[in-house]
Amino acid sequence: MNKKIVLLLLVISSFISAAQAETAFTDAMIWDGSGAPLVENATIVVGNDGRISAIGQNVSIPQNAEVISLAGKYILPGFINAHGHINSFWDEPGDEDIYDYMRSSLKRYARYGVTTVNSLGDTSELIEIRDNEAGTEGMARVLASGPRVVARTTELAAEDTQMIIATGVDSIKIGIDDALGMEYKMPWDAAQAVHDTAEANGLSVAAHMFYLEDTKRLLEMGTHILAHSVRDETADGKFLNLMRSRNACYSPTLMREVSTFIYAEEPAFLEDEFFQRYPHPGQTQRVLGEDFINRMANSRSAALYKIALEQAIKNVKIISDANLPIALGTDSGIQARFPGYFEHMELWMMVDAGLTPSDALLSATSVAANCLDLDDRGSLVAGRWADFIVFDENPLEDIQATRSIESVYIAGEKVSEN
Ligand SMILES: [Zn+2]
Numbered sequence: 001m002n003k004k005i006v007l008l009l010l011v012i013s014s015f016i017s018a019a020q021a022e023t024a025f026t027d028a029m030i031w032d033g034s035g036a037p038l039v040e041n042a043t044i045v046v047g048n049d050g051r052i053s054a055i056g057q058n059v060s061i062p063q064n065a066e067v068i069s070l071a072g073k074y075i076l077p078g079f080i081n082a083h084g085h086i087n088s089f090w091d092e093p094g095d096e097d098i099y100d101y102m103r104s105s106l107k108r109y110a111r112y113g114v115t116t117v118n119s120l121g122d123t124s125e126l127i128e129i130r131d132n133e134a135g136t137e138g139m140a141r142v143l144a145s146g147p148r149v150v151a152r153t154t155e156l157a158a159e160d161t162q163m164i165i166a167t168g169v170d171s172i173k174i175g176i177d178d179a180l181g182m183e184y185k186m187p188w189d190a191a192q193a194v195h196d197t198a199e200a201n202g203l204s205v206a207a208h209m210f211y212l213e214d215t216k217r218l219l220e221m222g223t224h225i226l227a228h229s230v231r232d233e234t235a236d237g238k239f240l241n242l243m244r245s246r247n248a249c250y251s252p253t254l255m256r257e258v259s260t261f262i263y264a265e266e267p268a269f270l271e272d273e274f275f276q277r278y279p280h281p282g283q284t285q286r287v288l289g290e291d292f293i294n295r296m297a298n299s300r301s302a303a304l305y306k307i308a309l310e311q312a313i314k315n316v317k318i319i320s321d322a323n324l325p326i327a328l329g330t331d332s333g334i335q336a337r338f339p340g341y342f343e344h345m346e347l348w349m350m351v352d353a354g355l356t357p358s359d360a361l362l363s364a365t366s367v368a369a370n371c372l373d374l375d376d377r378g379s380l381v382a383g384r385w386a387d388f389i390v391f392d393e394n395p396l397e398d399i400q401a402t403r404s405i406e407s408v409y410i411a412g413e414k415v416s417e418n
Contacts, residue, residue, distance in 0.1 A: 021048065021064050021066055022045055022048060022062045022066075023045070023046045023065060023066045023067075023068060023412055024043055024045045024061040024062070024065040024068070025043065025044045025045075025046070025068050025075065026043045026061070026067055026071075027043075027070055027072075028041075028042055028043070028073050028074070028390070029042065029074045029394070030044065030055070030074075030075045030380060031074065031075070031396060032055070032077070032379050033077035033361070033362070033365035033366045033378060033379035033380060034366055034379045034381070035362060038074075038394075038396060039057060040057075042055065042056055042057050042075075043055070043056070043059040044075065044380065044386065045059060045062065045065065046386040047412075050386055050410075050411025050412045051384060051411075051412075052382050052383065052384055053382060055381065055382055073390050073391065073392065074390070074394050074396075075380070075389070075390055075391075076391065077365040077366070077377070077379055077380050077387065077388055078377070078388055078389055078408065078409075079112075079328065079343055079364040079365065080114070080116040080117075080118070080327075080328065080365065080369055080372065080377070080378055081109070081114050081117045081118065081328055081329060081330060081343050082118045082227075082249070082327035082328060082329045082371055082372060083118060083120050083206070083227045084114075084117040084120070084332050084333045084343075085121055085122060085331070085332070085333035085334050086102050086106060086117060086122055086126055086129070086142055086144075086333055087119070087123060087126075087333065098123070098125050099125060099129065102125065102126060102129045103129065103137075105339055106133075106140045106142060107137075107139055107415075108278055108339045108340045109140040109343075110138055110340075110415045111277075111408060111417065112339075112340030112341060112343060112344065112405070112408075113340075113343075113402070113405055113408050114140055114340055115141060115377070115388075115408065115410050116140060116141045116142070116143070116368075116372075116387070117140050117141070117143070117339075118143045118145075118171075118372055119142055119144050119145065119333070120148070120208075120227055121145060121147060121148045121173050122144055122145070123147070126142065126144045127144055127168050127169070130143070136411075136413075138415040138416045139410075140410070141377075141387075143372065144170055145170065145171045145172060145173040146169040146173070147164065148175045148208060149161055149164065149172060149173065149174050150184070151193075151194070152184075152187070153187075153190055156190070157186070157190035157193040157194045158193045158194075158197045161193070162201075165197070165198070171203050171205065172198040173205075173207075173208065173227070174186075174191060174195075174206070174207050174208070174223070175207075176191060176207055176214050176218060177208055177209060177211075177214075179210075179301070180301050180304055182301070188217065191217075191218070192221055195221045195222045195223070199222060204224035204225065205221075205222065205225075206223070206224065206227045206251075207223040207225070207227055208227055209226060209228060210228065210230075210231050210232060211230070211231075211232045212234075212236070216239055219242040219243060220242065220246075222246065223246075223248065224248055224371075225248070225251060225327070226248060226250045227253065228251065228252070228253050228256065229252045229253060229254065229312030229315055229316065230311070230315050231257070231308035231309075233311070235315045235318045240319070240322045243319070243324050244322075244324060248324075249326070249370075249371035250324060250325065250326050251326070251327045251329030251371075252315075252316045252346070253330055253346070254312055254313065255331065255332065255337065255345055255346045255349070256331035257305045257309035257312060258345070259331075259337045260296075260302050261299075261306045262296075263287045263293060263336060264293065264297040265297075266288065266293075267287075269341070270287075270288070274341070274403040278340065278417075283335075283336075283338065287336050292336075313352075314353075316350060317354040320354070320355050320359055325367050326355075326359075327363055327368040327372070328363045329346070330343050330345075330346045347395075347399055347402055350363065350399075351399040357395060357396050357397070357398070360399055361395060361399075365379060366378040366379040385410075386409060386411055387411065388408075388409050390405070390406040390407045390408070391404045391406060392404040392406050
């Protein structure tokens with residue numbers, strides 16, 4: 001064989017073996033998100049396809065693998081936010097290109113360890129980002145629902161739903177709420193048409209709701225994800241039974257209520273180092289603006305949502321005690337709801353509400369994955385995506401330790417800090 005060709009083949013084969021090099025993360029304490037206890041001295045091997053090829057205590061490390069020791073560190077699955085938004089409401093129109101905006105939003109989530117976001121209410125550009133970019137270059141993975149459906153007639157409801165499905169969404173978002181008597185609430189026959197159209201196309205429905213009685217009716221219609229807390233009354237037996245018999249999930253979004261009143265005074269979290277780790281100067285400035293503060297301080301709905309939060313806190317504990325699935329959700333990404341940081345505050349609030357750290361963390365991992373019908377993430381198991389968070393301290397012992405993020409990996413690639 002020609003010497004040049006041999007040399008070329010050697011070069012090519014060395015490239016191939018470099019590309020195929022696996023990575024082994026060793027000596028870590030791993031909580032795999034399945035509900036099993038923390039395992040010490042464990043290893044995760046990530047293949048060149050970004051998926052976990054082996055995990056556990058007695059794992060042999062492939063010869064060519066790059067070895068990264070994580071001695072003394074805790075590994076948990078990347079968090080899944082079952083209710084966020086990747087849209088442009090957060091910035092002034094024209095501030096940034098909408099695609100750039102969505103990219104920076106997905107990066108912000110990822111840096112905070114939120115490696116998948118279920119976006120409930122967005123524009124169609126997100127579908128392109130989802131298909132071509134999300135999950136790479138330090139961006140969180142994303143699911144899209146298109147815009148929220150609120151229609152006046154059954155015909156319009158079916159038409160709108162069909163049109164949204166045609167764009168390639170993962171689920172349908174419906175809105176059943178009068179916003180404390182201030183907005184239009186869609187008629188029930190139209191809501192039924194949304195559910196029927198989604199079901200006929202094999203898609204599930206996530207609902208923006210507020211009232212207990214509305215929520216029961218939605219569950220009867222087949223709503224799969226209750227995308228907010230029940231905030232007017234205490235969750236009763238009939239509601240819990242409906243959730244169970246319909247296999248529904250509950251995404252409390254406690255931080256959504258918090259965001260409606262907390263800015264009436266300067267909130268303490270703006271001074272939190274963990275908040276400032278990935279600064280969002282324009283938005284921080286905006287919530288500190290006099291106009292914004294005055295609007296919050298004088299808002300009647302803010303006062304009512306503060307009361308609603310108390311009810312929501314009671315209900316999340318009742319639903320957790322009933323062993324029903326709770327999926328982490330925040331409604332972040334909309335104005336005054338900071339992507340990434342709010343997910344941590346939501347976890348801390350769930351524990352304050354009476355859930356164990358483990359229950360809160362399950363809601364952010366395998367339970368959220370099950371609720372979203374994702375079988376390739378949410379727990380650290382061979383064959384699944386190597387989406388995980390490395391912590392310096394143990395969040396299972398103290399949920400506040402979620403702020404001790406050392407690094408985040410998506411498909412085995414380290415998420416860049418900048
Ligand atoms: Zn929302």
